[in-house]
Amino acid sequence: MNELRIYPNPVLRDKSKLVENFKEERLVYITDIMKKIIEENVAIGLAAPQIGVLERIIVVNVDNEPMEVINPEIIEYKGKDTIEEGCLCLPEVEISVERPSFVVVKGFNTNGEKMVIKASDLLAKVFQHEIDHLNGVLIIDKLSPIERIKFDMDWKRGKYEKRHSSKI
Numbered sequence: 802m803n804e805l806r807i808y809p810n811p812v813l814r815d816k817s818k819l820v821e822n823f824k825e826e827r828l829v830y831i832t833d834i835m836k837k838i839i840e841e842n843v844a845i846g847l848a849a850p851q852i853g854v855l856e857r858i859i860v861v862n863v864d865n866e867p868m869e870v871i872n873p874e875i876i877e878y879k880g881k882d883t884i885e886e887g888c889l890c891l892p893e894v895e896i897s898v899e900r901p902s903f904v905v906v907k908g909f910n911t912n913g914e915k916m917v918i919k920a921s922d923l924l925a926k927v928f929q930h931e932i933d934h935l936n937g938v939l940i941i942d943k944l945s946p947i948e949r950i951k952f953d954m955d956w957k958r959g960k961y962e963k964r965h966s967s968k969i
Contacts, residue, residue, distance in 0.1 A: 802831070802852050805838055808891050808939065808956075817850055817857045817935040820871045823913035828858070832869040832911060835860040839867070844889055846927040848934030851890055859931040863924045870908040870916065873932055877905035884926055886940050893961040894952075896940045900929050 806812050820828070831854060835847045839862050849858040857872045880902030885895045904925045906918045920928050930940070941952055955961065 802854055803834060804852065805842070805889055806851055806853055808941075810890070812850055812853050812855065813890055813934070813939060814937040815850065815855050816937050817848075817855045820856050820858060820909075823871070823909070823911075825911055825913070828869070828871060828911040831856075831858055832860055835869075836862070836867050838889075842889055845923070846931045847889065848931045850934050850937075857935050859928075859935065861924065861927045861931060863927055868918070869911050870906065870918070870928075871911065871913075873906050873908040873928065873935070875904050875929065875932060876907050876917075878925075879903050880921075882922075882926075884923075886926070886930060888930070888940050891939065891941065891961070894941070896943060898926075898930075898940055898943045900926055904928055906932075 831849060834852060835849065838852065839847050839860060845863050846859065846861045849856050859870050859873055861868050861870070878901035881899060882902040883897055883899045886898045887895045902925060903921045906920060906928050908916055910916055933939070941949065944952055
């Protein structure tokens with residue numbers, strides 16, 4: 802669990818299960834590992850599958866205020882915006898992704914208390930990116946078919962740095 806999974810690790814394509822065991826110590830342990838990986842990599846978000854945990858847990862860290870959300874679900878969205886997105890699981894890869902510019906996310910904190918978060922701009926994008934991970938979706942899946950073929954060829958040729966997993 803202390804290792805960051807790098808594409809094409811198959812766990813990144815699995816759909817995460819809902820958290821049913823809201824044992825706070827367990828969730829805090831997992832989210833603390835996630836926060837350390839975010840800090841170590843100067844990142845703004847991480848989903849549990851990226852550390853090999855197939856549960857619906859994300860941590861977002863925009864403006865150095867880490868927020869843990871268990872079983873996050875987007876219940877409302879609007880607007881449109883395009884941003885260059887990167888991903889810890891795809892080192893050196895940046896892809897232009899169009900997403901809603903505003904979302905409302907519901908979920909739970911590590912205590913099992915319900916929460917509703919209204920997010921716009923970068924925070925909205927991070928929530929969407931991390932929730933995609935929970936569904937086995939990566940930013941490369943947002944490419945057109947031709948762009949995806951080019952990416953796959955570049956990846957196989959070693960255009961991108963294929964770092965080993967980060968360990969904390």
